[in-house]
Amino acid sequence: MTSLATPVLALLDGVRPAEEEKQLLAVLSRAAPLLIPQQALKGIAQSLPASLSYAVLLSSPADTSAACDALDAGAEAVVASANDAPQLLQSGVPASRLILHVDARTSTSLPELADNGVAGALVTLPEGLSASDAQTGALVAQFREALDSKQNGRPVFVEVASAEVPTLDDVARLSQLGASLVVKTSQLDLVKEDKAQSKQGTLDLVGALVSPLKSDRADGLFPTTVVASSLGTSLGLVYSSRQSIRESLLTGSAVYQSRTRGLWRKGESSGATQEVVRLRFDCDTDAVEFTVRQRKGAQHQGFCHLTERQGCFGPLAGLAALESTLVSRKESAPKGSYTARLFSDPALLSAKIREEAAELVEAKDEDSQHVAFEAADLLYFALARCVRAGVSLEDVERSLDAKAKKVSRRKGDAKPQFIQEETKKDVSTIASAPAAPSAAAAAAPSFHMTSYKLEDVDDKQRTELLKRPSIKTEAVMDLCRPILKSVKERGDEALLELTAKFDGAKLDSPVLRPPFATPDVLAKIKPEVKVAIDQAYKNIYAFHLAQKKTGGNIAASQAAGGKGAELQAQTGEREDDAVLEMETMPGVVCRRFARPIQRVGLYVPGGTAVLPSTALMLGVPAQVARCPTIVLATPPRKDGSIAPEVLYVADRVGASCVLKAGGAQAVGAMAYGTAKVPKVDKIVGPGNQFVTAAKMLVQNDTDALVSIDMPAGPSEVLVIADESSDPDFVASDLLSQAEHGPDSQVILVGIALTPEQLGRIEYALDRQARVLPRCETVRKAIEKSLTIIVPDRAEAMRWSNDYAPEHLIIQAAEPEEMARGVINAGSIFVGPWSPESCGDYASGTNHTLPTYGLARQYSGVSTSTFEKNITSQSLTADGLRLLGPHVVHLAECEELEAHANAVRLRLARLAQATSSAAK
Known part of the structure; x- marks a missing residue:
């Protein structure tokens, strides 16, 4: 968030008189960001200048909806505690828009959070530590290193715990260290003259902003580039002084410093004044950049005082030149000219936009010049449409920036009337295009x-x-731990809260019970999709049932004398259960047979996605293995519903319940169990990094006693x-x-x-x-x-x-x-x-497979994933006579006398029986 990285971050902490607050916000909008507490945002949102960069300080515990709303409304970032970070990230807040509010002790864990991509850190200094203390410098360096600020520009903001008003030296000192000082707006003053004193108990805002500036020139001036607010076009090179910068920020009109005439108030005589949109310093604070907007109504609109052109480096080019031409033509195009027709005939302009859009779509990819030609035509007519409505390129850019700040995204599909024909074209294009390239x-x-x-x-x-690319597992685990702890301790209550925060669904109950394939559900499934699910189910079931029949090596059982039927009678094995049985030596029979895991959890990713295939791949082998309890977890939609296709599969595989939750909270509910969610013994299924991390955590928690299929x-x-x-x-x-x-x-x-x-x-x-x-x-x-x-x-x-x-x-x-x-x-x-x-x-075959190189040691999901294998052995008296002495010798070798004695007693009893029989 380099737009927030300035010498001062103003923290809104009270209400000033309306006019005074308006002026303060105007100055901040030109040069410095504002930090707004969440509770104050609603009252001030409508009065914020459009160009103001601001972040929102979230209340704790953080409200994820409020965070997303703030970002959608235009906040550069939200500021939250490290404890609130996990739920914010899972709810859709990008890490690159999240600033962590931490104290000085948090620096040790910050590298993991930084690796997750957080935008920066706001550090509260310990009580008694000031901005100028040497220890503060060490702390700033530590945080900058953790964030890798030198490489990526992530800001470090420093908040002093004391109520003392900071000084200009404090601001300059921290800026030199690469940090910004947090200053309350009630402590800021707008001083009009350079080197004038601010009011008692306040800090000169403009003085603080320019305090890091240094000049290597004898006259103390700063080279200044001037760029247009639209497209960033360079207009010229001038010079600034501290006083000219002060006037520019306070008045909003560009003021520069002439090397011969003193202060140069741009447009004072010609009327070609400039509005200051933004002021920035370069990386080593010895040069300045003014972003300006030329005010209308002047005799001429040029920046250059010699040629009266728009820029000192020559005329505009590209889109900026086209916009200037169209604006001029709109005002003075000859009657009857084509441009005049475009502006006066909305139907013509609309038709041309549609025509050029179609021609751009149909242009061949391999002919790059043709694509560029058609794109230029479309941009011409689109810009004419904007100019006709009084919309500038700057307005378009502002709209693009606002869209880029949104974290709540629409799906983005085209409207039906546009997509139908294009889909037909696309499919035929793939099938019929030539195999050889130009x-x-x-x-x-x-x-x-x-x-x-x-x-x-x-x-x-x-x-x-x-x-493979590195996965920051530990950092993600740190985000999952508090979620799992909450579900473990508070059960359904926590599960419902987390589902509301992360999935946006407010539920009365976290589970659905069978039957799942109700008439209403079936009516929502396309007939061809239902047929496809049925065919997939049939194939997957057949293949996974075959695994059960052959998994224990029936051939070995038959070679050992076909005693599998004997075991089946004893244990209730079904005909399709494979039993490995063999006589390892006369009178010693060993067996191995499968038993289903009693309670299994199936994680099916979902939410906006519809994944009946994953439900089949997990549910069918669990059904074939005959697991008595099958919990199918999948994130709900915003309205709390589950995709009907997934519910149909849940019904077919005999699921015990459907858990309407996703992420780490779903894993926690299945691992620990709640009043409504059955605890499971094994969790199987793919998911995002939070699901994977949560699965790895619960399998190592002895309170959960749960296993997982594989990392992912x-x-x-x-x-x-x-x-x-x-x-x-x-x-x-x-x-x-x-x-x-x-x-x-x-x-x-x-x-x-x-x-x-x-x-x-x-x-x-x-x-x-x-x-x-x-x-x-x-x-x-x-x-x-x-x-x-x-x-x-x-x-x-x-x-x-x-x-x-x-x-x-x-x-x-x-x-x-x-x-x-x-x-x-x-x-x-x-x-x-x-x-x-x-x-x-x-x-x-199953599509839940080992990734990340784990195919070296893991198999994909199969019927055996839902089973565990038990071994048994039965020895006859003759078998023990043959094997027993060997066991005794080995036990004695290991000095385990009780083991040896268990065999000796039996051998002695057999010897006595033999002796008695002989008598």
Whole structure:
């Protein structure tokens, strides 16, 4: 938040007389930010100047809705305690818009929070410590290092605990250290003359703002660049003094310092005055930047006093020049001219905007000049529309900035009348576009994967390329701990509060009970979707039931004499339960058999998303394993409802209840149990970083006594391709993974691909990506993606096994043969007709798979995920006679006499029986 990083942060702490407050806010809007307590925001929001940068100091405990509302309304950031940070982050407040309010002792834990991307820190000094103390300097340095402020500009604000009014020296001292001083607005004074005294008990605001300035010139002046408020166009270079800056800030009119004539009040004689929008200092505080807006009504609108042009460096160009021309033409265009028609005929202008938008959409991506040509036409008519309505480029930029500050986003889909025809075009474009790129398109595709040749990669670089991006697990765990503690201690009450904060849903009860597939629910599901769910259920059930039948090695049981039926009678095993049974030596029979985990929790991500596929992948194997209690947790929508498709799956898999909650709070409810949520013994399912961190925490909590399926990271795919691969197929598989999220990992391993062959794949990738609804998400994932060209099939498989991908797609010659060489992978998709999408939805295999390289030691979810295996042994008397002496010797070796004695007693009894029988 570099816009907040100025020498002074003004803290609103009381109401001044209306006119005095208005003047103070005007000065702050030109040079310094304001910190507004949450309770004061409502009363002052309407009177804030549009250009004022401000942050909101949240009350504690933080209200997430109020935080989001403040950011949506235009606040640069919200300031909250470290304790409130977890719920704010989970509720959608970006870390980059969150300033932590901490005391001096918090610096030790700040690096983890800084790694999470927080915007800065507001530090309250210990009682008795002033801004000028040496200890304060050490603390500021510590916090700046923790935030890496030198690299990224994250501000450190310092609040002095005492009620004493700070001095200009305090401000300058902290500014020199790289921090800003928090000063209450009741302590600020607007002094008109430089070096004049402020009122008793106040601080000269302008003096404080300019106190860090230093000049290396003999005359003490500061080089000053002047830029236009619209598009930041440079107008010229002048000089400023402390007094000219003071006048500019206090009056709002640009005042500079002439090296020969003294104060230069711009436009005083010509009328070409300038309104000061913003004043900033450069990084080493020896130069100044004025952002100005030329006031209307002057004889001429130029800045340059020699040429009367708009800028000293020559005429405007680009959009700024076009805006100036259109404004001039609107006022004086010749009657009957085309421009005059545009302004006088709304229907013509509207038609031209639609025409040019259509032509831009239809322009071919590979013809960059044509795209630029059509975009220029559209911008011309769009700007004419703005000028006709009296809207400037600055107004448009202000609107863009306001939209960028919003954290509550609309879904962003196009209106039905625009999307229907375009969808048809897009699908046909993907299917029918040529496979070979033009020379221009192949040379510089917009969606481009960084490419390496294995022969050019040394061992150190290979290790780096095989790494995944670092996940700051500890920092996320720190955010989850208070959430889990709250659910553990307060149960349903905490669960309902957290669901309201994080999911925006106010519920009467956190759970739904069966039946779930009510007529109302079924009526909301498209018939074709219901049929698809039914087919997916059938395939997944069949494959996971087969795992149960073969998981215990029936062949071994039959080879041991077929005694499985005997155990089935004793234990109630079903015919489809596999039992491993074998006689390890005469009279010694060992068995291994599965039992369902009694209570399981299934986490299905949701909220705005609809993920019946994940509900199937978790619910079906739990049903096949015959788990008696199945809790399906999924975040509710804003209205408290659950996607009907997910409810239908919950009904099909026999869920005991549906928990309407997400995130760490859902994990906590299942791990510890509440009055309404059954406690579970194992939690299974994917989720975001908060879900993963919460799962890892509860599995290590002895109060929870719960296990999890596996840790999780971003989704990933590795595609192996060679000269026989279809470029469109390869590209589509890479993109199907990239659209999961910007942190998705996408790897292409090309076997001896030539630049031309690789170019065809990249062209197909670029062409397909451009028409995807999640185009920008895909772009971010592809930017971090990797292509590695290897010389042969053996090296391709070696790279894949070293990487251990979640999804491995083999689109190369003899794919089945290559698949035999796989050692590490979550799931393999073999051949050109096996897209990953089939495994994700309906082929029968499970799509909950190990990521982040964990395929080296973890399997994907299966029927056995919901079972534990029990072993048994039964020995006959003859078996004990044979085995017993060996056991005694081993027990004696380990000096465990009780163990040895348990066998000796029995052997002695058998010996006595034998002796008696002999007599």
